[in-house]
Amino acid sequence: MTSSNEPPVSPFDPPTYLNEEQSMAFTIIAEHLHEILHGGDPPQLLMVIHGQGGTGKTRLLQAITKMFCDAGCAERLAKTALSGVAACQIGGKTLHS
Numbered sequence: 001m002t003s004s005n006e007p008p009v010s011p012f013d014p015p016t017y018l019n020e021e022q023s024m025a026f027t028i029i030a031e032h033l034h035e036i037l038h039g040g041d042p043p044q045l046l047m048v049i050h051g052q053g054g055t056g057k058t059r060l061l062q063a064i065t066k067m068f069c070d071a072g073c074a075e076r077l078a079k080t081a082l083s084g085v086a087a088c089q090i091g092g093k094t095l096h097s
Helices: 020-037 055-072 082-089
Strands: none
Touching: 020 055, 055 082
16 A cells, blocks of 8 residues: 555556666656546646657657557647657647747
């Protein structure tokens, strides 16, 4: 039994194709989403995913997007990027939109 101070454990497991750092980011977001879906009111979570080209940022965002869609709350996820090309690749918007 967990105490009421501990955050709820998420039922969302990171996909096996994510590396360790990507899995950590996924898990932080999954636990936050799980808390919201179970009536919690945590502060807004803002996360920046950055790195060189080819490091898996888009794959991570695809996994996060799928999790939100599977949970039936895709409208809660805002995805932004610095360029129009990057925003298009992730199904998001540019920061100035």
